[in-house]
Each structure stands twice: as C-alpha cells, then as structure tokens.
Amino acid sequence: MFESKHSITLILNASKVYDRKIIEGVGNYLQTSKVDWDLYLEEDFLARFDNIDEWGVDGIIADFDNPEIQAALLKTKIPVVGVGGSYSDANDYPDVPYVATDNFALVNAAYQHLRQKGIEEFAFYGAPLDDYQRWSQERENAILKITEADGYKCHVYRGHPIKPETWQDTTKRLSDWLISLPTPIGVIAVTDSRARHLLQVCDHSGLLIPDRLSVIGIDDDEIARFLNRVSLSSVKQGCFEMGYQAAKKLHRLLDGQSCSHKPYLVPPAKVIERQSTDFKAIKDPQVMQAMHFIRQKACHGIKVDQVLDYVGVSRSNLEQRFKEERGHSIHNEIHHEKLRKACSMLKNTDRPTVEIANICGYPSLQYMYAIFKKHFNQTPLEHRDAANRRIAENSLK
Known part of the structure; x- marks a missing residue:
C-alpha cells in the first residue's frame, strides 16, 4: 500500500552526467520504497528556481553547488534536501539535510x-x-x-x-x-x-x-x-547513492520525522x-616510443616492420631492448594490445563479437575465437558472460 501522494521537484542540471546519476538514484528509491511521488523535472533538463514558493510542491531535491539555488532555497518553507560537494570547513555546509560527494x-x-x-x-x-x-x-x-x-x-x-x-x-x-x-x-x-x-x-x-x-x-x-x-x-x-540517500532524507521530512542536518558524505564508487x-616504468626511450605507437596502432593491423620504421632502429636492436624492458618480443606486444582491446570491448560494450574482431584487427571472427581459446580456454562470448557475472557479483557486495 502506497503512502500519501506528494509532488516533488528536482532542481538539477540533467544535461550533466553527475546530475543524471543522482536523478537515477532518486528514481531507484521510488521503485524500491512505498513512496508515491510525482516528480517534476524541466523538459530541457536545466535547473530553474524562479518563484519557488508559488510552485505548490511538497518537497525539493536540489543542486546546492549552485550558490543561487542554495540562497533561494534556504529561504523557502518547503522541505528541501541539498546535494553537492563536500567541504573541508564544516561552516561551509548549508543548514539543511545535505548529501555530498566526498x-x-x-x-x-x-x-x-x-x-x-x-x-x-x-x-x-x-x-x-x-x-x-x-x-x-x-x-x-x-x-x-x-x-x-x-x-x-x-x-x-x-x-x-x-x-x-x-x-x-x-x-x-x-x-x-x-x-x-x-x-x-x-x-x-x-x-x-x-x-x-x-x-x-x-x-x-x-x-x-x-x-x-x-x-x-x-x-x-x-x-x-x-x-x-x-x-x-x-x-x-557515488552519484547514484547520493540520489538514493537524498530521496530517503526527503521521505523522512515529508513523513514529519526529524532529519539530521549533518552532511552525509558519499565515497567514490570505484576507480x-x-x-x-597503464603506466609501467620503462626507462628506454626507444621502447617507450614503440609502446606508444603500438597502443595507438595495434588494432590497425600493424606489423613489426612498421614499429621499426616509426622508431627508426634495426630489428635486432629494438627486439633486444624490448626483451630487456618488457620480457617479450615486439610481436607479442602487438598481440597483447589487440587482446587487451578485445577483452575491454567484450566487458564494456554490447557490440557483436564479429564487429569486435574487425575493430581489434583480427583477420576473422574464427581467428579471434582461436586466440581466446588459447589464452583463456573460453570463447569470446564465454569471456563476456564471465566478466558480466563478476560485475553483478561485485555490485551485490
């Protein structure tokens, strides 16, 4: 059974990724709690706050990084929860329930x-x-x-x-x-x-x-x-968590419960x-040049000869330098870079495997399958599924 219906305004700039994730967190609270809220957000996703007291809303979640919004809302009698950044000086925090990125x-x-x-x-x-x-x-x-x-x-x-x-x-x-x-x-x-x-x-x-x-x-x-x-x-x-906690605080205010004005600091989600x-302490400047070229061009189908032309040294010279710095050959470095790119795309995108094989410079999908079988004893799709499972498991911890 849902609680009393409320009209809630979000004064956030949803054109920014930061604000969008906060809004997503607010939405998640709505879906997982018993609140019955009508949310108002500007159609062009900008934050407007003129004549706030005439809006007829029951509560507000707003971006307090904007000093004009903060000044306007500190005067209103409408229940307000602020979101924004943290401060080293406690006196800089607003006198409202506040959720901050740390x-x-x-x-x-x-x-x-x-x-x-x-x-x-x-x-x-x-x-x-x-x-x-x-x-x-x-x-x-x-x-x-x-x-x-x-x-x-x-x-x-x-x-x-x-x-x-x-x-x-x-x-x-x-x-x-x-x-x-x-x-x-x-x-x-x-x-x-x-x-x-x-x-x-x-x-x-x-x-x-x-x-x-x-x-x-x-x-x-x-x-x-x-x-x-x-x-x-x-x-x-941790913007998603910020939105969730801001909605939770506003819920308490609308229920007539006390809500601490001590700022709630949200840590980063992850790096x-x-x-x-991807720094490795490479001392040899020619190996460094070669590594830079390989990172940029490995998936374009380059061969060892093109790396040698870019650096401008003989094959025997650069191969020796590479083995001393990297522990393997130039060819293996090109191979590892293509494989790293393929693994990243499988994990972070929904692109078809045939498209990933093409982008990463493999001559065919079958060839990429053979590479994955050799290195991981998995097909690319099995590798993607395993990565997605790990992400799902980590999100539940």
Missing part, C-alpha cells in the same frame, strides 16, 4: 591509483576559482594536503575558462605547463572534461601517455571517454582503470 576521497582515490603504479611525481589540473565550482577548489586543496603528507610536491595549474574564441591560446598555455613538468608524472584532472584537454594537448605535443604523463579524471563521463584516442582512467563518483594510467 571530494577528499575522490582525489585520494585518484592519487592512490597513481601511487600504486609506482609514480612519484604529481600534478593537478584544476579550474579557475569560481563560486559555481567550489568543488574544484576543494579538490585542489585535497591533493595539496595529500601529497604534502606523503612528502611529495604537487604542481598545480588551474588553466582558463573554456571558450571557442580563446581555445587555441588556452591549449598553448596548457601545453607549455605540461612540457615544463618533470616526467614521468601522474596528473589528476579535476573533471573528465579537463582530463580530455590533457589528452588532446599531449597528442598534439608528442607527450607520450601513459609513459611520460599518466592522466586520471573524475566522473567516468562517457562523452569524455569516447572523444579521445587514448581511453581515460577515471574515478567514478575505472584504462589506458591513460
């Missing part, structure tokens, strides 16, 4: 991921100071505190606001900063969007990723991920590791 934990997850790769130089690509992006300053403060505690220096660059008319100058300045950094180095970007800037500039400037710069973002944004030649590692925020942080 900015310190997000940055620490990215940092620990880079440390586990053996990286000992660090940089942070943030954003200009802005009241609408207070989470950026919080994340910058977090990495400075974390690296200082471990005895490391962190190079910080906030960059500039992104505008079409200044994009060329912005990327030139970003390139100058990246070139000035010691290498190898791990760079944490404040968002995936900013991480994408790094990947593009590195590509144009000839800075090898991840051999010279390992890059990790925050958001796990599909748009940023698919617009780069190098796949981006990222920290996935998604991809190519941009």
